[in-house]
Amino acid sequence: MEAIRQLRGYGKVNSDEDRAIRRDTKQRLLFTSVSVIVLLTVTIGLTIAAFSAKEDDTYNSYPNQPPDFAPSLSDMIKALCSVTSYPDLCHSTISPVNGSDIPNNPIEIFKMSLRATMDEIANISYVISTLNFPLNDQRLGLAIKDCSELLDSAIYWVNNSISLLNSKPLIDFTVSDLRAWLSAVVTDQESCLDSFDGTSSSVKDKLQDAMEKSTKLTINSLAIATGILGILQKLNFRMHGRKLLAVREVEFRRRLYLLRDPTRLAPNVTVAKDGSGLVRTISEAIHLAPQRSDVPFVIHAKTGVYHENVIIGRNKWNVVLIGDGMNKTIVDGRLNFDDGTPTFSTSTFAIDGKRFMARDMGFQNSAGPQNHQAVALRSSSDQSIFYRCSFQGFHNTLYSHSLRQFYRDCDITGTVDFIFGDAAAVFQNCTIRPRQPLPGQESTITAQGKKDPNESTGFSFQGCTISSYNDNTTVAVYLGRPMKNYSTVMVMQSNISAVVVPKGWTGYTVGSVPPDTATYLEFKNTGWGSNVAGRVNWPRYKKASTEDAKRFTVDSFLNASEWISETGVAFKATLN
Known part of the structure; x- marks a missing residue:
């Protein structure tokens, strides 16, 4: 479990520049002569800083209440659990026998629910690892592999939700992120079970029983995230968003500068089947992309049909794939359900890393209708964008699996x-x-x-x-x-x-x-x-x-x- 807790959070901001600015400011102040004007300025500055600190005391302030006011722990738990589908499970999850272990703070209590959810999903991962299956049962083996990867994804998004609550106060933007990520956790677990379609029913039934608690905990956590702003208001628990807005503005301006017009960006890698680029396959280009990059990594794929199955992993962020036209640069695969591959893994092109963008690309699965489920593209990429792209196939062409996605001027057949x-x-x-x-x-x-x-x-x-x-x-x-x-x-x-x-x-x-x-x-x-x-x-x-x-x-x-x-x-x- 230690490895799970060490997962890095989503979108954490480096504060080196802030520290440098503060250091330079202090040095200048050391050489400033003492005068009435400076003293007055410092006094005013301290007053403003104290006021700002008071304004940013997000979690421990109860407006319009006497100084000794605070909602009771039982009131907090009752308010949080009242919005859930499984209130008894909610109470048992965040009401340990030793009440002193529970923080007197609804945000921290919410994080307890999320940690319990993450731990339970990790337990399911262990159950998966103990499953035995015949070595010649390809479909069951691939189903177990897909399910394991989906549960890892679920843990990842719960962990990111906890990191978000640790780093940013709650406003509408934060809640939007929480709901998107926890919705994906619901989807990942459901897709894990769906992977076993066409396999031994006994294995799927065993796994479904084992996943019952984790699914209910996820649904409860999602319900709390959905109602959290109303719950805090009901408890008179103070919310303030100025700090978050400032962080989002910095992140937004940085990426806006870098990616406003991808046509002006020189590609980091050029892919060409004829050898005129740095690499011959898109998979090789993806391998060269850095891990967890906050800046775009641009891949230009020249005209041609690339017969390969491409996977962009969860830690490949901000990958931009630009082709020469939806009917000119095409990625083509033939994996399908009838050949023993679970639907989730039939994708010709699959994306898990956040903020992926494709432009002027074609994605197709040419297995044909007789082979049933055969996915051209699967996106499990948060804030992914597809612009002037084509998705060609038959049964299950485009798998818009989870999280937030935008498609513009695309052609979709099936x-x-x-x-x-x-x-x-x-x-x-x-x-x-x-x-x-x-x-x-x-x-x-x-x-x-x-x-x-x-x-x-x-x-x-x-x-x-x-x-x-x-x-x-x-x-x-x-x-x-x-x-x-x-x-x-x-x-x-x-x-x-x-x-x-x-x-x-x-x-x-x-x-x-x-x-x-x-x-x-x-x-x-x-x-x-x-x-x-x-x-x-x-x-x-x-x-x-x-x-x-x-x-x-x-x-x-x-x-x-x-x-x-x-x-x-x-x-x-x-x-x-």
């Missing part, structure tokens, strides 16, 4: 569930082209996988065009079906051709009744397929209002105007 996963993803000005599936299959564009109502995930399509891959598409095409109970999709301001049937949406299996909690919305769409008169009569399907639609814009849904604008990629922040 047959069954060809945009799927549990990310918070916005697709703007993209062309969505369903194609002919296998006989007996229907074409479904989305299969969004939101499991818990507090997850900040879903798919939003704004200003897109949905049309047939070619005129030979004769099967029924649906906008989507619910992969999990809280599946959430918005289609707005888009042109929907007649390829989409009047019903619009369908259950996950033929004839099945979808969960009442699945949310499907449409807003001001055009085209022959946009008429909602014949749409499904589901409890949470509706023709959306303007207020509904505003919740699914880049500004509201991704809180992303900052991290998209710093890349120079065009985007629409609102409905207008």
Whole structure:
């Protein structure tokens, strides 16, 4: 467990420059003559500093209350657990027998819940390591490998959540990060179980039983993160965001300077199949990227079809991949479910490192519809951006797995569930082209996988065009079906051709009744397929209002105007 606790936090800021400035200031003051003016200035400065220190006392101040006021420990625990789905488990997790071990601070109590979650997920990792399987069972072996990696990812994001609470006070930006990361922890555990589809049911059942507690603890922690600002307000617990805003402004300006227009950046590495670049494969270029870099590492991949499977690891940050055009620079793979590979590992191109960006690239899986699940690209990269990219495949083309993602001017083709996963993803000005599936299959564009109502995930399509891959598409095409109970999709301001049937949406299996909690919305769409008169009569399907639609814009849904604008990629922040 010590290794887990030593994981580095997300986005910590180096303070060397601040210390240097303070040192220089002190040296100048030593040589300043003593005078009434200086004394007055120092006095005023000390007064301001004392006031600022008082303002920044984020965690231990209770405004409008007598000096000896503080909510009781039981009040804090009750308030935190009241918003959870499993309150009894919440109380038992953060109410040890020795009450003196519990800090009298709701933020610290919240961190106790997160640590308990991380420890329980680590226990599941141990259970995975003890599983025995026949050496000739390729699918089961790969499933165990995928599950182990997903649990490592879950631990990583819980640890980052704790680090964030240690370093920054709570405001809306912080809560947005916490919800995105803890939603990913829910998704990682669910994907771990999904990896065992098509394997021995006894192994999956054993693992599902072992994961029950970790899943519930994660859902509880996510619920607390979602309601934390209201909880602190209810407890009259002081919140202040000036310090965080200053930190974010420094980070933002640094990256804005470096990456506002990637076309002006000379590539760090050029990839060319003909040997005219530094390396011949994209994987080699990724290997050269530094670990945890705060500045962009730019890779230019020249025209060509690169037959390789690329993985960008969790510690490869700020990788920028630029091709010569979505139909000119293409990464192609053929891994698929039918050859014994779990869906998660079929990806031709997979990204785990944060703030990845691809521009003018093509990603495809050419396994064909007969091989079923075959992913062209999987993104588990927080704040990832895809600009003028194509994603070509059939069943499960684009795996928007988790965290926050933005797609602009992209081309996406496929047959069954060809945009799927549990990310918070916005697709703007993209062309969505369903194609002919296998006989007996229907074409479904989305299969969004939101499991818990507090997850900040879903798919939003704004200003897109949905049309047939070619005129030979004769099967029924649906906008989507619910992969999990809280599946959430918005289609707005888009042109929907007649390829989409009047019903619009369908259950996950033929004839099945979808969960009442699945949310499907449409807003001001055009085209022959946009008429909602014949749409499904589901409890949470509706023709959306303007207020509904505003919740699914880049500004509201991704809180992303900052991290998209710093890349120079065009985007629409609102409905207008």
